[in-house]
Structure formats: structure tokens, C-alpha cells
Amino acid sequence: MEFDLIEVIRARVNVTRSDVALGIGDDAALLDVPAGQQLVACTDTLVAGVHFPVGTVPEDIGWKALAVNLSDLAAMGAEPAWALLALTLPDADATFVERFAESFGEFARAHRVALAGGDTTQGPLAVTVTALGFVPHDLALTRSGARAGDAVFVTGTLGDAAGALKMLMEVRSAPAALLARLHRPEPRVAAGLALRGIANTCIDVSDGLLADLGHVCADSKIGAEIEADALPVSPALAASFDAETCRDLALAGGDDYELCFTAPSARETEIVEALARIGCGATRIGRIVAGSGLRLLGAGGNEIQIAHAGWEHFSR
Numbered sequence: 001m002e003f004d005l006i007e008v009i010r011a012r013v014n015v016t017r018s019d020v021a022l023g024i025g026d027d028a029a030l031l032d033v034p035a036g037q038q039l040v041a042c043t044d045t046l047v048a049g050v051h052f053p054v055g056t057v058p059e060d061i062g063w064k065a066l067a068v069n070l071s072d073l074a075a076m077g078a079e080p081a082w083a084l085l086a087l088t089l090p091d092a093d094a095t096f097v098e099r100f101a102e103s104f105g106e107f108a109r110a111h112r113v114a115l116a117g118g119d120t121t122q123g124p125l126a127v128t129v130t131a132l133g134f135v136p137h138d139l140a141l142t143r144s145g146a147r148a149g150d151a152v153f154v155t156g157t158l159g160d161a162a163g164a165l166k167m168l169m170e171v172r173s174a175p176a177a178l179l180a181r182l183h184r185p186e187p188r189v190a191a192g193l194a195l196r197g198i199a200n201t202c203i204d205v206s207d208g209l210l211a212d213l214g215h216v217c218a219d220s221k222i223g224a225e226i227e228a229d230a231l232p233v234s235p236a237l238a239a240s241f242d243a244e245t246c247r248d249l250a251l252a253g254g255d256d257y258e259l260c261f262t263a264p265s266a267r268e269t270e271i272v273e274a275l276a277r278i279g280c281g282a283t284r285i286g287r288i289v290a291g292s293g294l295r296l297l298g299a300g301g302n303e304i305q306i307a308h309a310g311w312e313h314f315s316r
């Protein structure tokens with residue numbers, strides 16, 4: 001579409017990297033992957049009215065479009081390097097694009113991600129970002145490889161983004177700390193790097209802990225037990241909802257972009273210390289067990305039916 005809009009984007013997302021041999025402007029980008037590393041590639045689309053409410057400010061869309069992709073790279077233990085941006089706009093709204101690109105650029109600079117190209121077309125508002133990064137051969141963190149006896153961990157706190165969304169839907173004003181988790185997620189890139197060679201599986205929590213840990217169990221052909229009382233929730237979430245709602249949000253709420261990972265339980269102290277050094281909390285929330293599927297355990301080890309644990313109200 002409009003050359004002007006591409007220029008608006010290019011000027012605001014001006015991260016330069018020596019490994020971009022040829023960036024925006026030609027038919028395609030030329031990128032130098034470091035020797036000995038594997039290219040890690042992912043893409044995610046945000047559609048207006050589906051992945052963000054119509055009327056979301058352009059700054060939040062720009063930030064989140066890149067953030068959700070860096071979260072996927074983080075979950076692979078990859079170091080982000082480059083992004084491609086396919087923008088579909090209802091009309092050539094320069095102000096929207098400026099505000100979008102300003103925030104996309106701020107986030108890209110913080111993570112040293114160069115925008116290497118993209119596409120700009122007309123249609124219903126949608127943003128597709130492709131993120132590219134690298135990881136040394138054989139060090140990528142995947143969803144398969146969890147073994148019975150491993151501990152299950154999660155970074156940070158769970159349920160904040162879903163808590164904010166719930167309050168918005170109930171027309172309650174949500175605390176800033178929760179709104180920030182919903183609109184400006186901070187993917188756990190540094191934690192993903194720190195977990196290389198330590199975690200034996202890793203996934204980012206984008207659809208909710210039950211769903212995402214469920215993927216790990218399915219791909220690892222194993223089961224897991226989660227201790228309801230161990231789920232980490234933020235002070236802001238705890239101040240906004242009763243304990244049971246907090247638990248349900250932590251289990252089934254999406255959009256937190258924390259990492260859920262497994263590792264031999266003997267490495268717990270090492271893991272918590274390594275993540276603390278980069279300012280990232282980590283909590284052991286359960287264990288990998290023989291069998292399949294997830295079980296939720298209450299105080300004293302009694303099983304809580306997952307169907308009653310918020311799954312239904314929050315699943316999508």
C-alpha cells in the first residue's frame with residue numbers, strides 16, 4: 001500500500017543490527033544467522049474484535065503484537081533478533097500507524113529486535129508479526145521431554161491479565177498493575193535464555209496454565225499434578241478477587257505470557273536462584289507423574305475437579 005506508511009513505520013522502528021544484511025526496501029530481507037545456531041521462527045496474528053477489543057489504543061496493539069511473538073521465542077529459549085510486520089488497515093490512517101509504530105518500536109528497541117520487512121494492505125484491522133531469533137544447536141526448549149518425577153515451575157504470577165479482562169467486562173475499574181499485564185505484557189525472554197540446558201520442557205502461558213501445561217503433558221506423553229495452593233498470584237490480583245476466583249484465573253486465564261517449564265526437582269534451588277539473578281520469580285507448582293492429563297490437588301492432597309476450577313467460565 002502507501003509507501004508513506006511504510007516510511008512512518010521504518011522511521012519509528014529504527015533498530016539497526018549488523019546481522020541485517022538487507023532490510024526494509026527490497027523484495028525480501030537478507031539476514032545472517034550466526035554459525036552454529038538454529039533459526040527459530042514463529043508468527044502470531046492479532047485480529048481486532050477477536051484478540052483485542054475494538055477501540056484498543058494503537059500503542060497497546062503495537063506493543064502486544066510483538067510481545068506475544070517474543071513470548072513464543074522465549075519459550076523456545078531463543079534470542080530474538082528480527083521481526084516482519086504484516087499490517088492490514090481499514091484505511092491509510094497515518095496517526096494510527098504512527099502511534100502503533102512508536103510503541104512497537106519502543107518494545108523492539110528494548111529487545112534489540114530489528115524490523116526487517118513486512119507487508120501493508122487494506123482490510124479489516126489485523127496485525128501479523130513474524131519473529132525470528134536463534135538458539136545454539138540442540139539447546140532449544142520444546143514441549144516434549146518431561147519425565148515422571150520432574151518438578152513443574154512457572155515464572156512470575158498467573159491470572160493478572162485475565163483478572164484485568166474480567167474487571168473490564170464487569171465494568172469495574174481494574175488496578176493499573178493488572179491492566180499493564182493485559183495490555184503491555186513483558187515476555188520472559190531473559191528467563192528463556194537462562195533456562196537453556198536446565199529446563200527439559202518449556203511453554204509460554206498464553207491460553208491458560210491448564211491448557212498450556214496440558215500441551216506439554218500431551219507432547220511429553222506424561223501426566224502432571226498441580227498444587228492449587230502453590231499457584232503464584234500477584235498482590236494486585238489477590239486484592240481484587242476472592243481466593244477461589246484468583247485460583248481459577250491463575251489456572252485458566254490466558255494472556256499472562258509467563259513461562260511454564262519442567263526440570264528435575266533436584267535443580268529447584270539452582271533454578272530459583274538463576275532466575276532471581278535476572279529479576280524473575282519462579283515457583284514450583286507441581287510435579288510430572290506417570291500417566292496422562294492434569295490433576296489439581298488441594299491442601300492435604302485431595303483432588304479438586306478441574307471442571308469446577310474455572311475451566312468452563314474461562315476456556316475459549
Ligand code: ADP
Nearest residue numbers: 001006009024025026027085087117118119120
Ligand atoms: P512488494 O510489492 O515487493 O511486496 P511492498 O510495497 O509490500 O513490496 O514492500 C516494500 C518494502 O517495504 C519491502 O521491503 C517490505 O518488506 C517493506 N514493508 C512493507 N510493509 C511493511 C511493514 N508494515 N513493516 C515493515 N516493512 C514493510
Ligand code: MG
Nearest residue numbers: 001118119120
Ligand atoms: Mg508486499
